[in-house]
Amino acid sequence: MNEPVQHDIQMGKDVGRLLLRCADRPGLVAAVSTFLAEAGANIISLDQHSTQQTGGTFMQRTIFHLPGLTAARDALERDFGERVADVFGMDFRLTEAAKPKRVAIMASKEDHCLIDLLWRNRRGELDMSVVMVIANHPDLADQVRPFGVPFIHVPARKDIRESAEQRQLDLLRGNVDLVVLARYMQILTPSFIDQVGCPLINIHHSFLPAFIGASPYRRARERGVKLVGATAHYVTDDLDEGPIIEQDVVRVDHRHSVDDLVRLGADVERAVLSRAVLWHCEDRVIRFGNQTIRL
Amino acid sequence: MNEPVQHDIQMGKDVGRLLLRCADRPGLVAAVSTFLAEAGANIISLDQHSTQQTGGTFMQRTIFHLPGLTAARDALERDFGERVADVFGMDFRLTEAAKPKRVAIMASKEDHCLIDLLWRNRRGELDMSVVMVIANHPDLADQVRPFGVPFIHVPARKDIRESAEQRQLDLLRGNVDLVVLARYMQILTPSFIDQVGCPLINIHHSFLPAFIGASPYRRARERGVKLVGATAHYVTDDLDEGPIIEQDVVRVDHRHSVDDLVRLGADVERAVLSRAVLWHCEDRVIRFGNQTIRL
Amino acid sequence: MNEPVQHDIQMGKDVGRLLLRCADRPGLVAAVSTFLAEAGANIISLDQHSTQQTGGTFMQRTIFHLPGLTAARDALERDFGERVADVFGMDFRLTEAAKPKRVAIMASKEDHCLIDLLWRNRRGELDMSVVMVIANHPDLADQVRPFGVPFIHVPARKDIRESAEQRQLDLLRGNVDLVVLARYMQILTPSFIDQVGCPLINIHHSFLPAFIGASPYRRARERGVKLVGATAHYVTDDLDEGPIIEQDVVRVDHRHSVDDLVRLGADVERAVLSRAVLWHCEDRVIRFGNQTIRL
Amino acid sequence: MNEPVQHDIQMGKDVGRLLLRCADRPGLVAAVSTFLAEAGANIISLDQHSTQQTGGTFMQRTIFHLPGLTAARDALERDFGERVADVFGMDFRLTEAAKPKRVAIMASKEDHCLIDLLWRNRRGELDMSVVMVIANHPDLADQVRPFGVPFIHVPARKDIRESAEQRQLDLLRGNVDLVVLARYMQILTPSFIDQVGCPLINIHHSFLPAFIGASPYRRARERGVKLVGATAHYVTDDLDEGPIIEQDVVRVDHRHSVDDLVRLGADVERAVLSRAVLWHCEDRVIRFGNQTIRL
CATH class of the missing domain: 3.40.50.170 (Formyl transferase, N-terminal domain)
Known part of the structure; x- marks a missing residue:
């Protein structure tokens, strides 16, 4: 990625944060990361935690870069809700790093x-x-x-x-x-x-x-x-x-x-x-x- | 002091520990250190604490070196009791470092x-x-x-x-x-x-x-x-x-x-x-x- | 998941660890997690790190549960190599938690x-x-x-x-x-x-x-x-x-x-x-x- | 000691600090504490350190309370120099807590x-x-x-x-x-x-x-x-x-x-x-x- 983009990311421009929580089950990471990849977003970091090794609550924080995030945000949020969150029964929150x-x-x-x-x-x-x-x-x-x-x-x-x-x-x-x-x-x-x-x-x-x-x-x-x-x-x-x-x-x-x-x-x-x-x-x-x- | 004495001290030989506690008042440090100096003991370290800056309880731990301590200990303890501890109303304890x-x-x-x-x-x-x-x-x-x-x-x-x-x-x-x-x-x-x-x-x-x-x-x-x-x-x-x-x-x-x-x-x-x-x-x-x- | 499986996981039975490293690019997390989901593995934990926010080296450690791992391991390793690692130019290592x-x-x-x-x-x-x-x-x-x-x-x-x-x-x-x-x-x-x-x-x-x-x-x-x-x-x-x-x-x-x-x-x-x-x-x-x- | 004096000490009034350094030898603590007691000063705290258990350099910091310290300071400094410091070859420094x-x-x-x-x-x-x-x-x-x-x-x-x-x-x-x-x-x-x-x-x-x-x-x-x-x-x-x-x-x-x-x-x-x-x-x-x- 070129220098101007690198700089934008450091400033938080076009950087989104997706937080989610749901009952743990197989396929969660795949579903979320595939959604983001198809939306054109690059995952910068991903951290997750399960309260138990199996059968607990799953939580994940994903930082991603998506050019034009501010304009695309509402649609992204709606799509994620319909195609991922509703399917897995997730609570989620999508924020923009550039908006303190x-x-x-x-x-x-x-x-x-x-x-x-x-x-x-x-x-x-x-x-x-x-x-x-x-x-x-x-x-x-x-x-x-x-x-x-x-x-x-x-x-x-x-x-x-x-x-x-x-x-x-x-x-x-x-x-x-x-x-x-x-x-x-x-x-x-x-x-x-x-x-x-x-x-x-x-x-x-x-x-x-x-x-x-x-x-x-x-x-x-x-x-x-x-x-x-x-x-x-x-x-x-x-x-x-x-x-x-x-x-x-x-x-x-x-x-x-x-x-x-x-x-x-x-x-x-x-x-x-x-x-x-x-x-x-x-x-x-x-x-x-x-x-x-x-x- | 010569090397053999230095080594003895590290081994705890002839090293005594004097712990004391009493109501704080002027002259305590002078009384104890003068007693030890007159007994031929050299103070290796001295730590003290008062629970208040004035009017509290005074505590002191003194480590000293006294050649022939084991033989002299009982007399030293008795003398300290009579000449210092009784005068100032001190609780005190005298131990030998060499006796674990x-x-x-x-x-x-x-x-x-x-x-x-x-x-x-x-x-x-x-x-x-x-x-x-x-x-x-x-x-x-x-x-x-x-x-x-x-x-x-x-x-x-x-x-x-x-x-x-x-x-x-x-x-x-x-x-x-x-x-x-x-x-x-x-x-x-x-x-x-x-x-x-x-x-x-x-x-x-x-x-x-x-x-x-x-x-x-x-x-x-x-x-x-x-x-x-x-x-x-x-x-x-x-x-x-x-x-x-x-x-x-x-x-x-x-x-x-x-x-x-x-x-x-x-x-x-x-x-x-x-x-x-x-x-x-x-x-x-x-x-x-x-x-x-x-x- | 039922109690016996929970216990097996704590003992490391059927628990695999996949470590990988490659040049960072979009779609990595999705590719790996989709592969594991399709192989029937449940991700227990996933940690990743990129040396730079973009354009750096990507590293990931994934812990997963796959019933029958020991028997399936060689095939899993070969499949991952062909379908994921070769595509993304990854170094990877697959180990079993049960084998100290x-x-x-x-x-x-x-x-x-x-x-x-x-x-x-x-x-x-x-x-x-x-x-x-x-x-x-x-x-x-x-x-x-x-x-x-x-x-x-x-x-x-x-x-x-x-x-x-x-x-x-x-x-x-x-x-x-x-x-x-x-x-x-x-x-x-x-x-x-x-x-x-x-x-x-x-x-x-x-x-x-x-x-x-x-x-x-x-x-x-x-x-x-x-x-x-x-x-x-x-x-x-x-x-x-x-x-x-x-x-x-x-x-x-x-x-x-x-x-x-x-x-x-x-x-x-x-x-x-x-x-x-x-x-x-x-x-x-x-x-x-x-x-x-x-x- | 009464309340007003307690308060003065907390404010640093009439509180002196005596720092000294010299070759270690028996009798140092006794000499300093006796000097201070005779001068009417009450030792608030005393910390000392020897670089070796015997034969090293001795350092001591003594905090004391002496009513009328500011007026008496020059005389005290001169007396200590003559009666203690010169005898033991000490470097010393006397400061007043109230003077930042x-x-x-x-x-x-x-x-x-x-x-x-x-x-x-x-x-x-x-x-x-x-x-x-x-x-x-x-x-x-x-x-x-x-x-x-x-x-x-x-x-x-x-x-x-x-x-x-x-x-x-x-x-x-x-x-x-x-x-x-x-x-x-x-x-x-x-x-x-x-x-x-x-x-x-x-x-x-x-x-x-x-x-x-x-x-x-x-x-x-x-x-x-x-x-x-x-x-x-x-x-x-x-x-x-x-x-x-x-x-x-x-x-x-x-x-x-x-x-x-x-x-x-x-x-x-x-x-x-x-x-x-x-x-x-x-x-x-x-x-x-x-x-x-x-x-």
């Missing part, structure tokens, strides 16, 4: 996760379109503005939760493909999660053993833990119990103060959240029951 | 932790004297015998717990300085722990989030965890809740089967347990409340 | 890598058939014999290299599918590597920056390195420069003595070598130029 | 290390006073200004090195305690290093095996490395060969593109450089020959 996801970031007073996402986005490491930052405190406005992203202050507390969520929904609904909770310290109701109409990704600290509730770092230090960590997950009605996307830890010891643990925990949190958002924006993460598969 | 701890390992059917300990001991990496292996199943006898360590089969089950523990106590009491539970799958009663007369170290798997009970690896996989880990801790009456000595994790993903998780978990377990036993045998671990300080 | 690789381990005086391989094999973690251990020193005979593996002492030194290699070749040629150099401290000549007729995997320590030659751990400590590591690679004529299969490191600091570095380095070496041998035995590693792709 | 180091950061076009340092400083994680950023390109001005730090553009290229270094020296000499090269891509001459009058810390990528020269990430990928890393070190006349302060690595595999390696490498670089600068600013790093000891 529209993302809202919700934050509170802590900057580490928020700034890491904005900074990676500006550097070109994290392909997304950050359409707004919603914060329940005004503190971070000055830090966000230089990134050229709207900063919207929506006060939120327990006593005004209903009206706050209504304002947030007015801002978000239909406007975003993903909401990232970047240390947004308020509980979101099941009603909000239901109505917002797109996935939400959250980050929380995690420890061995677990410390739920207030002052987790202080209690972790009192227990003498040797690792502190963070977990990024999709938000479900079960607070902090949704499907895990990514986890990581950092070693600590008795010489670390509570402040040190908070600082090291912040480093893990921002790294874990940024990886989870990156993988989601690259359509790598497939939900399956209460877990995720990263292809 | 007597260790019993309790095992069941799984070999990975047991063999790793015996193998490191044979290689000279882990200075201890393994005086017996007690197992509630006979399966590992052939694996243990080539290491030249007595293998004693004491059947143990829930219904014969009392008599089993009595036989174990008969073997252990007065004969060992440490009991290592190397995947010994039986519960030990508070009475046993109380009577055995020495510390016990246990290893258990650990996950984020935690899975307590049966089939933890299967449940961890169903939850889609990204890390599996292990925790080594001193045994207290609270099962699996004693002071943590060491923890570690290994990354996993959806491609790992339950068997893979078990295999990777075994690697972490043996590494973590071996490190914990090593540090204990080097007198590096000081207990403080429900945590440990590793100096 | 025959492996010889060459060692010297150090036991850590050798014992780790034998121990994982005995535990069932590392599916291979260890047909012999060849050592240029007799020291490890007693450690190897309990594993039920022949231990063959072939003295080897610089001055008798030619005759030693001839004896080793007499033992190995035609009898093994893989030679693992488990800290075998002798140089092997290009002539030996050429004649042995199977791949060789070697392990060596590695540092940042590199210390080539004698006493690497001493020099690493003098340089104050913060990481020590190990690299497992296929052996080529360029000593220690062959395609890398796996690498890892462990953190160290100024408190670690040279002995500590050697001990920690041994832990990394055995872990890295065991992973490399496991992946090779599972046909996961494809060589490409002077690198490897692990599918 | 004055730091200049030199950068070029890449932002990741520079921004991470400024951001941690603003968060209060990294106690230093950034007095200026000097860059040989104007690109990063807009990113630096919101941090309230002067951005000074000093064009520098091979052909104008002499005049550029002269301008840089005019800015730096006498004004800073540390220069951090945050991906400053120009060579600095031995003359500059000699005249600048303070330590310099540099960051560079590091690989196993090493790739020196242009396009290291491309060559690392072609070699199929499994780890990419970074090394922070003090600058000496030997380019990139000065005493190592910190190193770290991240795992990569064949699925990572060159862009991915650059991105992951940037994450390691900024983490490693920030840790090195933090430890230096806390007076934790002692140089010894061509290595560092971190106490």
Whole structure:
């Protein structure tokens, strides 16, 4: 393939992503790859996973190059639905790499996760379109503005939760493909999660053993833990119990103060959240029951 | 210092370890180091820790070289008690590096932790004297015998717990300085722990989030965890809740089967347990409340 | 699929592995998966990689289940060659999961890598058939014999290299599918590597920056390195420069003595070598130029 | 100790740091700790290291609390010199925790290390006073200004090195305690290093095996490395060969593109450089020959 095409692919031009999930059975890979070959698409990469060696659920992520994808997309989607997905009982999703996801970031007073996402986005490491930052405190406005992203202050507390969520929904609904909770310290109701109409990704600290509730770092230090960590997950009605996307830890010891643990925990949190958002924006993460598969 | 002395120190000859703990106050380091200097001892290394910057608990581990230590030890211990420890209200312990701890390992059917300990001991990496292996199943006898360590089969089950523990106590009491539970799958009663007369170290798997009970690896996989880990801790009456000595994790993903998780978990377990036993045998671990300080 | 079949697959019965490599072009995945579907095989997993997004080299590893594989294998191989491989100019290899690789381990005086391989094999973690251990020193005979593996002492030194290699070749040629150099401290000549007729995997320590030659751990400590590591690679004529299969490191600091570095380095070496041998035995590693792709 | 004093210590008020280095001999710890006790200082923490168990070089870092330190400092320094340092032939340095180091950061076009340092400083994680950023390109001005730090553009290229270094020296000499090269891509001459009058810390990528020269990430990928890393070190006349302060690595595999390696490498670089600068600013790093000891 010639150089200009190579360059287009790197920019995401004419590159499609096909994600699918169905009951496992023979012939799936052949059916999908034959469809794509006949449509004139070249497979750039293909990853698949079965939850069991036989009889489980099959998931596949295929990246392909098809000249003129944007114009052809609707027809391709319809054809794939009729000729493949319906035959095998597949859920599927077809996206274009050149169309970044529209993302809202919700934050509170802590900057580490928020700034890491904005900074990676500006550097070109994290392909997304950050359409707004919603914060329940005004503190971070000055830090966000230089990134050229709207900063919207929506006060939120327990006593005004209903009206706050209504304002947030007015801002978000239909406007975003993903909401990232970047240390947004308020509980979101099941009603909000239901109505917002797109996935939400959250980050929380995690420890061995677990410390739920207030002052987790202080209690972790009192227990003498040797690792502190963070977990990024999709938000479900079960607070902090949704499907895990990514986890990581950092070693600590008795010489670390509570402040040190908070600082090291912040480093893990921002790294874990940024990886989870990156993988989601690259359509790598497939939900399956209460877990995720990263292809 | 001349070469023969250097060599003696490496062999632990004439090398003492002084561990102490007391309420923090000015002058502690000066008092201890002046005592040792006046006794003719040279400090090889000194590590200390205070639980708070002021007003907390002070702990110190001092390694020193004193020609003729074995002969002088009792007098040294008495003098230190009178001239330093009593003055500052210290708990202290004085050990000789040349006298390895007597260790019993309790095992069941799984070999990975047991063999790793015996193998490191044979290689000279882990200075201890393994005086017996007690197992509630006979399966590992052939694996243990080539290491030249007595293998004693004491059947143990829930219904014969009392008599089993009595036989174990008969073997252990007065004969060992440490009991290592190397995947010994039986519960030990508070009475046993109380009577055995020495510390016990246990290893258990650990996950984020935690899975307590049966089939933890299967449940961890169903939850889609990204890390599996292990925790080594001193045994207290609270099962699996004693002071943590060491923890570690290994990354996993959806491609790992339950068997893979078990295999990777075994690697972490043996590494973590071996490190914990090593540090204990080097007198590096000081207990403080429900945590440990590793100096 | 019913339970007995599920169990057969876990045992590797009727499970085939197809590895292939060719110039990338559209239609490859479709051609291979259609061939397998028509042959009655069910794809269990499929991993592929292209060295460039377009115009590079394409590699694929496909695991499939085909009842009666052993009987059908020769015909399947011939058909695939004619109908797919010849058409696309593919190199390919077809193996049966139920037929473990025959492996010889060459060692010297150090036991850590050798014992780790034998121990994982005995535990069932590392599916291979260890047909012999060849050592240029007799020291490890007693450690190897309990594993039920022949231990063959072939003295080897610089001055008798030619005759030693001839004896080793007499033992190995035609009898093994893989030679693992488990800290075998002798140089092997290009002539030996050429004649042995199977791949060789070697392990060596590695540092940042590199210390080539004698006493690497001493020099690493003098340089104050913060990481020590190990690299497992296929052996080529360029000593220690062959395609890398796996690498890892462990953190160290100024408190670690040279002995500590050697001990920690041994832990990394055995872990890295065991992973490399496991992946090779599972046909996961494809060589490409002077690198490897692990599918 | 009462609450106000506890708070003062956390703020660094009346907290001193004493670093010393001398030939090892008995009585050193006693002499120093007795001196401090007699001066009315309370030892908060004490770390020491000997390069050999006997006969080597002894290094110690002592953190102490002394009410009225700022006023008493000069006398304390003089007394310690006369009564302890001169007696034992010590090099020593006495600093006040409340007086942060004055730091200049030199950068070029890449932002990741520079921004991470400024951001941690603003968060209060990294106690230093950034007095200026000097860059040989104007690109990063807009990113630096919101941090309230002067951005000074000093064009520098091979052909104008002499005049550029002269301008840089005019800015730096006498004004800073540390220069951090945050991906400053120009060579600095031995003359500059000699005249600048303070330590310099540099960051560079590091690989196993090493790739020196242009396009290291491309060559690392072609070699199929499994780890990419970074090394922070003090600058000496030997380019990139000065005493190592910190190193770290991240795992990569064949699925990572060159862009991915650059991105992951940037994450390691900024983490490693920030840790090195933090430890230096806390007076934790002692140089010894061509290595560092971190106490």
